[in-house]
Amino acid sequence: MKLVGISGAPAGDKTSLAVNDVLVAAQLLDSTIQTELIDIREYEIEFSVGAPLADYNDDTWNVVHKMLAADFLVFGTPIYQASISGALKNLLDLFPEYAFRYKVTGIVATGLSNKHFLVPEYQLKPILTYFKGLTPTNNVFIHNDSFNEESDEIIDRDASKRIQRLAHEMIYLQRGINNRE
Template identity: 85%
Template sequence: MKLIGISGALAGDKTSLAVNDVLVAAQLLDSSLQTELIDLREYEVEFAVGAPLADYNEDTWNVVNKILSADFLVFGTPIYQASITGALKNLLDHFPENAFKYKVTGMVATGWSDKHFLVPEYQLKPVLSYFKGLVPTGNVFIHNDSFNEESEEIIDRNVADRIQKLAEEMIYLQQGINNR
């Protein structure tokens, strides 16, 4: 199985590191997993204008096709102005309606305010559900204070445990879908 993580941040490292932590945790649970991190900072994903995918640049084409080829996914976003990033929403606008059918689609969010912990639930989850993604219950919100200021590693043991549980749930659910 292939698990792809998508970091929807265009600035900073926290979201990318958090998504990568989910990938690492999943790989430790199942060494046969293939994992890949798509960090949107490394790609020039064009603004979605409703054109066919073939009309967009190579980065847009490659990112969309990598995601479509994955067995399951984990999406990461920082919370800006009480919302997911525009870069992540723009990426999602490139997908067809059934893009995530039979795929587990986990969520990780980072932010400065605990008041934003429900943003993924109310903004990202409906979009992933629209694409027919199965969203696990154990999604993770990470307050920026949970990161070491210098290394930007997660130092909050509770957050690390929730990342581990998300990886476990995602693998369990995807194996169940694959074995039905």
């Protein structure tokens, strides 16, 4: 199985590191899982204008195809102004309606305020559901205070445990989908 993580943060390292921690946790649970991190900071993803995918640049085309080829996905977003990042929303605007059918779509969010812990549940989850993605029962919100200020490593044990539980549930659900008859 191939698990692709998408960091939808246009700046900073926290979201990318949190998504990567889910990928690492998944590989520790099952070493046969292949992982890839797509950090949107490393790509020139064009603004979605409703054109066919072939009309966009190579970076945009490649990122979309990597995500479509994945067996399952984990999305990461910082919370800006009580919303997901515009960069992540723009990326999602490039996909067709059934893009994530039969795929588990996990969610990780980072933010400065505990008041934002429901943003992924009420904003990103409906978008992923629209694309027919199956979302696990729990998403992971990580407060910025859970990171080491110098290394941005997650130092909050509870946050790390939630990441491990998310990886476990994602693998369990995706195996169930893959084994359906």
